[in-house]
Amino acid sequence: MLYVAIPPLLPVIGLLVLPLVLPSYWQKVLIATSIFALLAMSWDFLSSVGMVSLGQALFFGVGAYCSGSLDHYLGLPIWITIPLGTVLGGALCTVLLLPVLRLRGIYFAMVTLVLPLMFERIVEATRILGGTEGLTGLKSFPNDWVELYVIGIVVLVALFGFRRLMSTDFGLVLKAIRDNDRSVMSGGINIYAMKAKALFIAGCTGAFCGAYMTHVYMFVGMPAFALDYSILPLASAVVGGMGTFAGSLMGAFILVPLSEALRGVGGLRTVIYALSLVVFIVALPEGIFHYVQRKYHQIERWVKVD
């Protein structure tokens, strides 16, 4: 019994206890880590439908500007701007990407990579939404605990939600689209409608991250479209192990704190960071989660099953 119950309990305990024990600097790192974990899950979800995205920054940025604008221009309270920014951001991203849903593989990836960079330049050139200064003086969370537990709980909901979703018939059809889209079409299913739904779910997940961080920083500006939000989630999902969502979480919880810990090293930080990425991928190409899972299943033989 315990054998089955322990693995899902680990992230629950981790995310609920860590805020209590971490010093305040590392609490901020925990928030950043959780954000990248969510973006990685959003990436992992899209990739399991066969849509390889290089632009989680698009979701993040659009969500960030949505909630920022709702606060700045309409003065809405935070408990409305974040949910509304999430849904609005997800919907906007879906609409933006609708025309390229038919593109596959690298072509879809290129478009998602370029869009956030384009938006950054649009904001700069047209000075809309605060231009280069961004929107400042936005509302913050009432206190650090709310801030920490909101993101912790959302990460857990996303983790178990995505895993659950992929085991339903809806998830099965999504995975089938990646494996053999012609066969799915001949089954009378509109694969573009299915992909759009998947995009909306992934978009909302990413947009939530942006909407949330807007109120953590009390600011939204061009950095919301930064390339980091696209690359690091991808790295987390790959290092952690694709297609499991738990892998994305693990990957983020290794890579982001590692990056923080290396701050003390100075100039060589990026080199060491890149090297460790390479080591992970070469040593465990299946991803850390799959490796740990396999080892854990081997223990089973030593445990008495009752």
Next chain:
Amino acid sequence: MSEPVHTESEAPLLSVEKLDKSFGGVHAVVNVDFKLKQGELLGIIGPNGSGKTTLVNLITGFVKPDSGAVLYRGRNITGWAPYRIAGLGIARTFQMVRPFGELPAFKNLIIPLYSPRVKKLSGGRYGDRDSVAKDLLEEVGFERDSSVTFKAAGSLPHGYLKRLELAKCLALRADLIILDELFSGLSIAELAGILPIIEKLMVEGKTIIMIEHRLRELFRIAHRVVVLNFGCVIGEGNPADVMESDEVKKAYLGTE
């Protein structure tokens, strides 16, 4: 085989009108024209590369014709997306069987069972798709509750994969079923197992198009055959007569 019941005035279920398709320099389908009655089993034969699969792709929307039209129950469906055509009740199998390998066999049927067509036909509810899927597999000859039903589709023997393809068409509750070389690669024993299933579909009144290279088995069940060569119809009629034509003999002797 008994002739399908029909009257002179009855409108055809499917009419293919002057379909034409080229791929670059290859004229794959040339001005093909034929009609299909409700309940009929039409065989389409022809040497390799004669355009049979392309014709299926044109009817099911996977390839758009350069000219010509496809009418189903009198409705022009030319250029429709494949999922919409499938939604009308036109199901097809693929020459290259590619199941969802890691999924258990019965889970492969969840995909057509998830379609809006099946939802509509079952009165807006999907019900328990897993049990419907298992029933369907039993219909195509998977033994009830046998382990094959639960095995990963990727590990199934060829004969079972072909049955699975057939079950996908049944899952869609199709009225017109198009089978692209269903018999290829099957042993005599496997064939003997699958033929009765097709005969049963005929009794149920399904309309069927079979692309086949296994002529002997096809001729046992087909009402009519169309012979293609280099994309052109070079013969049409009941199986025995068609093979008497010199042009058909030449096409077959010339390439096989």
